[in-house]
Amino acid sequence: MSGIVVVGAGQAGLSLGAKLRAEGYSGALTLLGEEAWPPYQRPPLSKKFLLGELPRERLSLRSPEFYGEHDIDLKLGARVEAIDRDAGQVRFGDHVLAYDRLVLTTGACPRRLPAAIGGELGNVFTLRGIDDVDAMAPRFKPGARLLVVGGGYIGLEAAAIAARSGLEVTLIESAPRILGRVAAAETADYFRRLHRKNGVDLREGTGLRRLVGGPAARAAELADGTTLDVDLAIVGIGVEPAAALAQQARLAVDNGIATDAYGRTTDPNIFAAGDCASFPHGGGRLRLESVQNAIEHAECVGRNLLGAETPYRAQPWFWSDQYDVKLQIAGLNTGYDRVVVRNGEREGAVSHWYYAGRRFIAIDAINDPRAYMTGRRLLGAGISPDPDDLAAADLKTLTAA
Amino acid sequence: MVKIIYIEHAGKRHEFDVAAGQSVMEGARDNGVDGIVAECGGCCSCSTCHVYVAEDWFDRLPPIEPMEEDMLDFAPGMEPGRSRLSCQLTVTEELDGLTVQVPAEQA
Numbered sequence: 001m002s003g004i005v006v007v008g009a010g011q012a013g014l015s016l017g018a019k020l021r022a023e024g025y026s027g028a029l030t031l032l033g034e035e036a037w038p039p040y041q042r043p044p045l046s047k048k049f050l051l052g053e054l055p056r057e058r059l060s061l062r063s064p065e066f067y068g069e070h071d072i073d074l075k076l077g078a079r080v081e082a083i084d085r086d087a088g089q090v091r092f093g094d095h096v097l098a099y100d101r102l103v104l105t106t107g108a109c110p111r112r113l114p115a116a117i118g119g120e121l122g123n124v125f126t127l128r129g130i131d132d133v134d135a136m137a138p139r140f141k142p143g144a145r146l147l148v149v150g151g152g153y154i155g156l157e158a159a160a161i162a163a164r165s166g167l168e169v170t171l172i173e174s175a176p177r178i179l180g181r182v183a184a185a186e187t188a189d190y191f192r193r194l195h196r197k198n199g200v201d202l203r204e205g206t207g208l209r210r211l212v213g214g215p216a217a218r219a220a221e222l223a224d225g226t227t228l229d230v231d232l233a234i235v236g237i238g239v240e241p242a243a244a245l246a247q248q249a250r251l252a253v254d255n256g257i258a259t260d261a262y263g264r265t266t267d268p269n270i271f272a273a274g275d276c277a278s279f280p281h282g283g284g285r286l287r288l289e290s291v292q293n294a295i296e297h298a299e300c301v302g303r304n305l306l307g308a309e310t311p312y313r314a315q316p317w318f319w320s321d322q323y324d325v326k327l328q329i330a331g332l333n334t335g336y337d338r339v340v341v342r343n344g345e346r347e348g349a350v351s352h353w354y355y356a357g358r359r360f361i362a363i364d365a366i367n368d369p370r371a372y373m374t375g376r377r378l379l380g381a382g383i384s385p386d387p388d389d390l391a392a393a394d395l396k397t398l399t400a401a
Numbered sequence: 402m403v404k405i406i407y408i409e410h411a412g413k414r415h416e417f418d419v420a421a422g423q424s425v426m427e428g429a430r431d432n433g434v435d436g437i438v439a440e441c442g443g444c445c446s447c448s449t450c451h452v453y454v455a456e457d458w459f460d461r462l463p464p465i466e467p468m469e470e471d472m473l474d475f476a477p478g479m480e481p482g483r484s485r486l487s488c489q490l491t492v493t494e495e496l497d498g499l500t501v502q503v504p505a506e507q508a
Contacts, residue, residue: 022435041442058423063431070433292440292447319446326468328446346467369468373448373475376508399475 008105009033012274019302083249108239118211142166151178155236174207261311263301328372331362344368426487436503443488452501
């Protein structure tokens with residue numbers, strides 16, 4: 001009884017296992033998770049869970065009974081140390097488990113600050129798992145001085161929750177502006193204003209020289225020479241695909257575990273999906289870090305394990321909640337050269353439409369679900385509305401085209 | 402516990418006891434109803450938990466907020482008077498016996 005073994009019990013691993021059963025797979029199915037928690041949602045960790053508004057049991061992606069009812073052997077606290085491809089086995093702790101097919105859904109790990117500049121100090125946290133939030137909770141209190149390192153979505157969401165919870169928040173971004181890698185200046189401008197209005201001391205073009213103190217950081221020295229007192233720090237400087245296991249097993253790794261369009265790695269019996277995997281896209285390779293990709297990539301790979309041979313077509317989307325603002329993003333804005341701003345029908349609704357030439361490639365919709373849903377549909381259909389007419393266009397007419 | 406009835410697009414019928422305070426979406430997701438994807442986890446950001454509410458139930462549900470209305474307005478297979486986002490429906494004793502159907506497609 002070897003069957004399918006899935007390494008990684010996050011969103012992708014769970015979605016894959018559930019899809020295999022929904023599609024009628026009746027063989028053995030083992031889901032190995034490194035953490036102590038059954039599969040759970042990560043996005044609320046930097047949002048409602050950190051705020052204390054969402055209880056832990058509601059983070060779970062399935063009820064505890066689901067696994068038994070669907071004959072999924074969920075093993076938690078199982079850190080897989082090695083893959084023996086010749087024997088068709090994985091090893092974790094004292095256990096050896098045989099597989100017919102192996103799927104790697106190992107996710108991604110947050111980048112940490114180097115120890116040399118204080119990254120290992122006791123009050124420096126990342127935000128990737130339940131344990132991270134639990135660890136910072138005793139220090140995440142009104143009046144505490146929080147330093148957020150990194151102006152990407154995780155850093156901004158953490159800053160929003162912290163400001164709302166009464167912490168004194170300073171956010172530093174070493175690049176010239178926040179959201180530099182992921183969004184247009186228009187979107188960054190909106191969120192910079194929003195955070196400052198909510199009392200966050202947001203400083204761009206300001207790197208961290210080092211954190212000072214021990215065992216906990218007491219102060220931060222910034223690259224511009226200023227010093228800040230800190231009670232805790234949250235580091236949101238991106239993630240790295242968890243590809244060490246694949247590397248050790250000599251599978252090809254290229255910005256994540258390299259797969260073909262069907263999710264197969266360089267070993268035909270081993271597949272990969274979700275944050276950890278890069279797949280062919282537009283002549284190159286693409287790796288996505290999002291719930292949407294974790295679910296859809298995993299479900300596609302699940303069907304392929306059962307013989308479907310369906311290539312994965314990414315339809316990326318993403319969202320971020322900060323204060324009372326909802327940002328919804330669809331598409332990939334890589335290579336844009338123009339951004340069209342369109343005011344929405346409802347008050348405060350605005351959307352930013354990314355174009356490469358005259359080709360519409362992505363949208364950031366701010367409190368504007370109508371624009372988001374329209375943009376998503378246009379991207380799915382490969383339709384590019386005329387950028388010159390867009391600001392005044394009726395959304396329903398655009399999708400009717 | 403409140404009984405909620407879910408009918409998958411292919412016709413498979415599930416009856417689950419869902420705790421009051423949870424959403425209709427969470428009841429579906431926790432139990433693995435096929436077709437309720439709920440990518441955003443219930444914050445009204447994705448529309449992948451779209452359901453058709455049985456006709457005699459629609460008017461007894463809490464009203465549709467603007468954000469949900471806008472998401473629904475552009476959802477595939479949207480049907481006025483039947484469509485809701487199940488993440489926006491909080492389970493209460495009054496919903497005992499609520500029947501929802503999963504559409505052919507979510508996006």
